[in-house]
Amino acid sequence: MNTPLFRADLHIHSRYSRATSTRLTPRNLAAWAAVKGLHVVGTGDITHARWRDSLRETLEWDEASGLYRLRNPRGFLDELPEFAHLERSVPPPLFMLQGEISSIYKRGGKVRRVHNLVYFPTLEAAEAFATRLGGIGNLESDGRPIVGLDSHDLLEMVLETAPGAFVVPAHIWTPWYSLFGSKSGFDSMQECFGDLTHEIFALETGLSSDPDMNRMWSALDAYRLVSNSDAHSGENLGREATLFSGTPSYLGIYNSLKYPETAGEGCSFLGTLEFFPEEGKYHLDGHRACNVVLEPEESRKRGGICPVCGKPLTLGVLYRVQELADRPAPIHQPGNTFASLVPLPELLGEILGVGAKSKKVGALYAKALHKFGSELDILQTIPTSELEKFHPALGESLHRMRSGQVTRKGGYDGEYGVVRVFSPQEQQSIRHGSLFASARPLFPHQE
Ligand SMILES: [Zn+2]
Ligand SMILES: [Zn+2]
Numbered sequence: 122m123n124t125p126l127f128r129a130d131l132h133i134h135s136r137y138s139r140a141t142s143t144r145l146t147p148r149n150l151a152a153w154a155a156v157k158g159l160h161v162v163g164t165g166d167i168t169h170a171r172w173r174d175s176l177r178e179t180l181e182w183d184e185a186s187g188l189y190r191l192r193n194p195r196g197f198l199d200e201l202p203e204f205a206h207l208e209r210s211v212p213p214p215l216f217m218l219q220g221e222i223s224s225i226y227k228r229g230g231k232v233r234r235v236h237n238l239v240y241f242p243t244l245e246a247a248e249a250f251a252t253r254l255g256g257i258g259n260l261e262s263d264g265r266p267i268v269g270l271d272s273h274d275l276l277e278m279v280l281e282t283a284p285g286a287f288v289v290p291a292h293i294w295t296p297w298y299s300l301f302g303s304k305s306g307f308d309s310m311q312e313c314f315g316d317l318t319h320e321i322f323a324l325e326t327g328l329s330s331d332p333d334m335n336r337m338w339s340a341l342d343a344y345r346l347v348s349n350s351d352a353h354s355g356e357n358l359g360r361e362a363t364l365f366s367g368t369p370s371y372l373g374i375y376n377s378l379k380y381p382e383t384a385g386e387g388c389s390f391l392g393t394l395e396f397f398p399e400e401g402k403y404h405l406d407g408h409r410a411c412n413v414v415l416e417p418e419e420s421r422k423r424g425g426i427c428p429v430c431g432k433p434l435t436l437g438v439l440y441r442v443q444e445l446a447d448r449p450a451p452i453h454q455p456g457n458t459f460a461s462l463v464p465l466p467e468l469l470g471e472i473l474g475v476g477a478k479s480k481k482v483g484a485l486y487a488k489a490l491h492k493f494g495s496e497l498d499i500l501q502t503i504p505t506s507e508l509e510k511f512h513p514a515l516g517e518s519l520h521r522m523r524s525g526q527v528t529r530k531g532g533y534d535g536e537y538g539v540v541r542v543f544s545p546q547e548q549q550s551i552r553h554g555s556l557f558a559s560a561r562p563l564f565p566h567q568e
Contacts, residue, residue, distance in 0.1 A: 124366045125366065125367065126364060126366050126391065127366075127369045128158060128160055128394065129162070129217070129362060129374065130154070130157075130159050130162050130163060130350050130361075130363075131161070131240070131289075131363065131374075132163055132165075132325060132349030132351050133150070133162060133219070133349070133351070133358065134166055134221070134265060134352065134353050135150075135172045137172045137263070138166055138264035138265045138353065139265070141353040142353065142354035144354075144355065145355065146175060147175055147180060148191070149200045149201075150162060150358070151191055151216075152199075152355070153355030153356070154213075154214040154359070155207070155211040155495070156201060156211065157358045157496050158497030159358065159359050159362060161188065161215045161369045162214045162358065163217050163219035163238075163349070164216050164218050164219055165219060166221075167220035167239070167241065167251070168222070168239075168251045168254055169220075169260060169264045169266075171261075173251070176244065177244060178192075180192060180216055186215055186370040187242060188217055189216040189218065189244075190215055196208075198211075206491060207490060207491070210494050211494060217371065217374070218241045218247050219238060219241075221236055221265045222265070222275055223235075223265055223266065223268070223298060224236075224237065224267075224270050224275055225269060226269050226272075228271060231305070233272075233307070234304070235298065235300055235306065236265075236291040237272055237290055237291055238288065238289040238290070239275075239279050239288055240286060240287050242283060242371050243283070246283035249282055250278065254270075257269070257270055258270070272314060273315050275288065276288045276314060276317050285371065287322075288321060289324065290325065291325050292326070292327030292328070293306075293326060294327055294438040294441050295327055295403055296436060296437065296441075300324075301441055303436035303440065304436075308445065322379045323347050323378040325347050325349055326346050326347070326393075327401065327403075327438065328361060328398070328400065328401035329396075329398050329401025329404040329438040329532065330398050330404075330438045331398045331461065332392070332395075332451065332457070333451045334398060334442045336452055336454075337443075337447075337451050338448070340445070340447075345390050346393065348361035348459075349361055356466075359394075359496065361393065361394060361395055361396055362497070364390075364393060364394065364458075365390055368387050370387070373387055378390055391456070393459045393460075394497065394500075395460065396463075397463065397527060398439075399530065399540060400463075400529070400532060401537070402534075402536060403435070403437045404438055405531035406420040406425075406437045406439075406534075407434060407435060408429065408432075408434060408435065409534040409535055411429035414533045414534075415533075416531075417436075417439050417443050420436060420440060435535075460501065461525060462501070463522050465486060465489070465496045465500060466478070468518045468519070469515070471518065471542060472512070472514045472518060472548075472551055473485065474552050485512075489511065489512075489515070492511055493507070499519070500522070505519050514543075514551045517542075518542045518543065521542040528541045
């Protein structure tokens with residue numbers, strides 16, 4: 122029998138974080154997580170008292186997994202009426218208590234801005250941590266609080282809170298707010314975490330990088346590379362996720378990240394589901410306001426200066442990885458895999474020739490899920506031959522996405538990149554019904 126797999130998205134935000142959807146309640150999150158195909162989802166914003174209140178009301182501790190579950194799972198998809206019919210095919214997710222702390226502090230004569238993810242085994246532990254952190258900064262104005270606490274001291278505080286509590290540096294390459302970011306980060310783990318460096322065992326790599334980039338730097342060999350959505354709305358849940366085999370549990374997730382060689386507690390870390398890194402907002406270098414986007418090589422030639430305004434460029438993730446990398450090619454960890462995905466609404470938008478957020482896409486999305494189950498099942502595992510019977514162009518688009526045959530326009534300075542599976546000409550032919558019109562494969566490479 123095959124060992125079961127599960128997908129976890131362990132960095133999200135609630136309605137109490139800035140610029141998030143006001144609809145993000147625990148039940149809404151549960152519904153979206155199920156629709157997306159996630160088995161474990163972070164709660165987000167665990168340091169926010171009112172969010173903890175709603176979690177306490179809606180969730181209960183699940184003894185078998187050490188995670189949290191909906192107190193009343195019946196009808197949990199009613200939150201999203203268009204998917205209510207999925208209730209029997211997608212189970213409600215388990216919740217892992219999670220928050221993100223924005224630390225802004227001075228170290229080594231420079232201002233550092235680092236985002237760190239924090240995880241706790243129980244609401245009591247989270248409460249105790251929030252009480253301590255609340256003595257340092259205001260936790261109630263933002264679900265992702267800004268505190269003047271050094272990352273090292275934050276880590277120490279988390280470790281002192283409860284056994285099994287841990288820290289994962291968030292989106293480690295983002296220019297403005299991360300461990301290795303070009304604007305205010307560090308050049309090594311040691312510089313940031315000092316004598317507690319060994320207490321960090323996993324790193325979140327963010328949307329603009331993937332394992333092929335990260336594994337160019339031997340300093341990261343000791344770390345599991347995880348991916349999460351950092352979603353600010355239900356629609357974005359699971360756009361990146363981490364894969365495990367076994368049965369979900371708090372200790373299983375913790376141990377498989379910390380001690381990968383001893384796959385303990387019936388759970389192992391397998392790898393990640395990723396964006397194509399070009400689609401992330403900070404892949405390349407540039408200035409959005411100046412309409413300047415540059416590859417790292419070009420930025421280096423220009424001394425990191427914008428050719429339009431003469432100010433320093435926002436150096437992106439690829440630039441920083443190349444700056445710190447010490448290998449000509451990535452060396453991957455044995456047993457780890459990753460897959461690059463494009464969100465299903467974007468693929469459907471290409472096929473229909475409309476925006477990914479349009480009603481037309483929404484209708485076809487619901488229809489596809491009704492037929493096949495969750496979005497990540499469709500993206501990852503449903504055979505293209507099945508998808509093709511549903512919609513000929515969908516089979517072809519999934520085939521191309523899975524084999525990496527996509528065109529990529531890199532994101533930069535906060536602007537998302539664009540990844541497409543069809544050329545403009547092909548898109549036109551699809552709409553005129555002259556491409557992929559027959560159920561018979563037109564492409565010899567069909568799976
Ligand atoms: Zn962040
Ligand atoms: Zn400029």
